[in-house]
Amino acid sequence: MIRSINKAAAMALLLALADAHAASVSASAPIDRRALVERHDPHLTAIDPMAPLSVGNGRFAFTADVTGLQSLPDLYHDKGTPTETQARWSWHEDPNPHGYKLADANRDYTAWGRTVGYPTNTKTAAGQWLRENPHLQPLPQIGFVLAGAGARKLTAADVTGVDQRLDMWRGRLDSRVRLLGQPVSVSSAVDPDSDTLALRIRSPLLASGRIAVRIALPYGYTMADHHNPPLDWSHPDGHRTRVLAQTDRTLVLEHVRDAARYALTLASGTPLTIAHPGAHVFEIAPRSGDTLELTISFAREGRPAAHEAAAVVQASGAYWERFWRSGAAVDFSGSTDPRAAELERRVVLSQYLTAIQLGDTTPASESGLTTSTWYGKHHTEMVWWHTAHFALWGRPEFTARTLDWFRRTLPQARAVAQERGLQGARWMKMTGPEGRESPGGNPLIVWNQPHSIHLAELLYRDNPTRATLERYRDLVFETAQCMASMLHWDAANKRWVLGPPLWIAQEIYDQRTSMNPTYELSYWARGLEIAQEWRERLGLARDPDWENKRTHLSALPQKDGKYVALESHPDTWDNVDSRHDHPSFLMALGQLPGDGVDRETMRRTLHAVLASWDWKTKIWGWDYPMIAMTAARLGEPEAAVGVLLKSDGPNNGYTQAGHNPNTKLPVYLPGNGALLAAVAMMAGGWDGAPAHPAPGFPTDGSWVVRAEGFKPLP
Structure with missing residues (x-):
């Protein structure tokens, strides 16, 4: 039956339909990606030591203060974030006259009727040397100094009129300040295909000879602190800087420290004045005029070629435009939730920061190419947070570069497995480029083991071809083989168990007795299932041993209707001291799809974490996005957004530069990577x-999410 309606109701209905149609059209229109990126370009108008800005290409980066160079290094290091020049290929190793080897740091662990040595002893000379070596070797510091009469370093008091903007669409940093009351402008960019920094500097202080560009080559880092150590200038005789070639427009230098070596080529389109006031110091100025255009190129082997500044700037602009136009994008600009703009800012800046620091074929450390942490070594349990988001955002080539390191170091991982009585390949936790384990609690961590399988699966989902399967088959199968051999048969309960010994992702439990952690058990089931699916895709039968262990794994431990961290210490909800660090059991349904998980038990567990976790003692930047992923899978989007942008706990802030500082660490890239993974899942689905x-x-109208190009999370 047709019912009549009044004119007011009819008009309201028409307006509602029109609004719905407009929303539909808006949602389907392509995102203006340039506008999206440019509205979040960092723009500084004062010195902010927590927000130096960087340009880079994934394996090389240059970080500058507000002068556009590294002119105030002590201020930025001591009060915020260091300004350094780094390359992922630049490493140094101290001499090892005693021939220390990893077994020299072993301690014995006995479980399941056998004793195995793990290199966990850092208190001996061998353990400390093996932990510190190899370590990152910093490249030169490049900054302004006052030249001529009254020559000295710059101070913050010399710098006024700050106007600095990072143009992320072009990968260019434009800095304008006044030094001694005179204008100085610096534009910088990094070449995408070579480790070359281009600089265009203009100032009347150059014409008058009052400033110069100082290039100082440090000995290395002060090793006493493995969190954010300062550069070491105290051993001038411990390294050598040699001039290989010099003309009126070029300077080629070689830096050597023990067996570590790199070279740099400085080139200018106009004649230069080059002073050499110290063994490792050079000061560069134009011979005449107020403009200085330089390129500084670095290489580990041979002499790097000279480049033209204009060509580098052009190549950088073309590369970054391609980057931003590729892959996924998300736009929150139509939202009424007051947190939306900040989330969008964090997302855009995190894409830039991870692309300039995490895209190399040697996995990055947790501070990327900004500063040194843990001697510059990477932690393989972080590789998922560092690189999974690239695949989810439709840029799988970044993930693939890092996964190639795992393919290259399979022989080292096989050797580790053999030493510990395991089969297949056992992945190292804290390591340098060569794949040697570092002593500490590191060798007992296990949640790094399935990552390479999960990442390979993300790459297969992007490109489901035989070629992808063949490329990563050995990596997947040997990693799974080791996972299977790490399980022990509990005859009394007719089940397979994980550990002891092990160190779970929530790093607060006794490593000698820890057994059956919730997250790791679920990850074991998921990793073995992916490996079985790869066998089937390749026309092979399922491995019967893997299948037996996958289907007879211990149940995920719970108590009083909630999941606990691990079976051997089920005190998560009884003891407040067990409710800090990572609530990692939530990852079983969040990062992972939930093998072995009961959803309502996980829901109660999530609510308990949100209500009673100790957010103050110790929690990390990646925990917030990780918890948000669990809330999203459980259909609780308000909780997901709430924890993603939680502001009353530590380590969930983001600087003007987009970095996520964590305790003792001014730069903590797992936070940025986890944020991108969570947003990819929340916007693109699973x-x-x-x-x-x-x-x-949320679907209450407070969030208007325009998303394109995302890949669903498994």
Whole structure:
């Protein structure tokens, strides 16, 4: 039956339909990616030591203070974030006259009727040397100094009129300040295909000879602190800087420290004045005029070629435009939730920061190419947070570069497995480029083991071809073989168990007795299932041993209707001291799809974490996005957004530069990477997600999410 309606109701209905149509059109229109990026370009108008800005290409980066160079290094290091020049290929190793080897740091651990040595002893000379070596070797510091009469270093009091902007669309840093009351401008960019920094500097202080560009080559880092150590200038005789070639427009230098070596080529389009006031110091100025255009190119082997500044700037601009136009994008600009703009800012800046620091074929440390942490070594349990988001954002080539390191170091991982009585390949936790384990609690961590399988699966989902399967088959199968051999048969309970010994992701439990952690058990099931699916895709039968262990794994431990961290110490909800560090059991349904998980038990567990976790004692930047992923999978988008942007706990802030400082660490890239993974999932969905767009965000109208190009999370 047709019912009549009044004119007011009819008009309201028409307006509602029109609004719905407009929203539909808006949601389907392409995102203006340039506008999206440019509205979040960092713009500084005062010195902010927590927010130096960087240009880079994934394996090489240059970080500058507000002068556009590294002119105030002590201020930025002591009060905020260091300004350094780094390359992922630049490493140094101290001499090893005693021939220390990893077994020299072993301690014995006995479980399941056998004793195995793990290199966990850092208190001996061998353990400390093995932990500190190899370590990152910093490249030169490049900054302004006052020249001529009254020559000295700059101070913050010399710098006024700050106007600095990072143009992320072009990968260019433009800095304008006044030094001694005179204008100085610096534009910088990094070449995408070579480790070359281009600088265009203009100032009347150059014409008058009052300033110069100082290039100082440090000995290395002060090793006493493995968190954010200062550069070491105290051993001038411990390294050598040699001039290989010099003309009126070029300078080629070689730096040597023990067996470590790099070279740099400085080139200018106009004649230069080059002073050499110290063994490792050079001061560069134009012979005449107020403009200085330089390129400084670095290489580990041979002499790097000279480049033209204009060509580098052009190449950088073309590369970054391609980057931003590729892959996924998300726009929150239509939202009324007051937190939306800040989330969008964090997302855009995190894409830039991870691209300039995490895209190399040697996995990055947790501070990337900004400063040194843990001697510059990478932690393989962080590789998922560092690189999974690239694949989810439709840029799988970054993930693939890092996964190639795992392929290259399979022989080292096989050797570790053999030493510990295991099969297949056992992945090292804290390591340098060569793949040698570092002593500490590191060798007992296990949640790094399935990462390479999960990342390979993300790459297969992006490119489901035989070629992808063949490329990573050995990596997947040997990693799974080791996972299977790490399990022990509990005859009394007719089940397979994980540990002891092990160090779970929540790093507060006794490593000698820890057994059956919730997250790691679920990850074992997921990793073995992916490996079985790869066998089937290659026309092979399922491995019967893997299948037996996968299907007879211990149940995920719980108590009083909630999951606990691990079976051997089920005190998560009884003891407040067990409710800090990572609530890693939530990852079983969040980062992972939930093998062995009961959803309602996990829901109660999530609510308990949100209500009673100790957010003050110790929690890290990646925990917030990780918890948000669990809330999203459970259909609780308000909780997901709330914890993602939680402001009353530590380590969830983001600087003007986009960095996520954590305790003792001014730069902590797992926070940025986890944020991107969570947003990819919340905006782009996951296997089995609700059919509506952006299933991880509230649907009450407060969030308008325009998303394109995302790959669903498994």
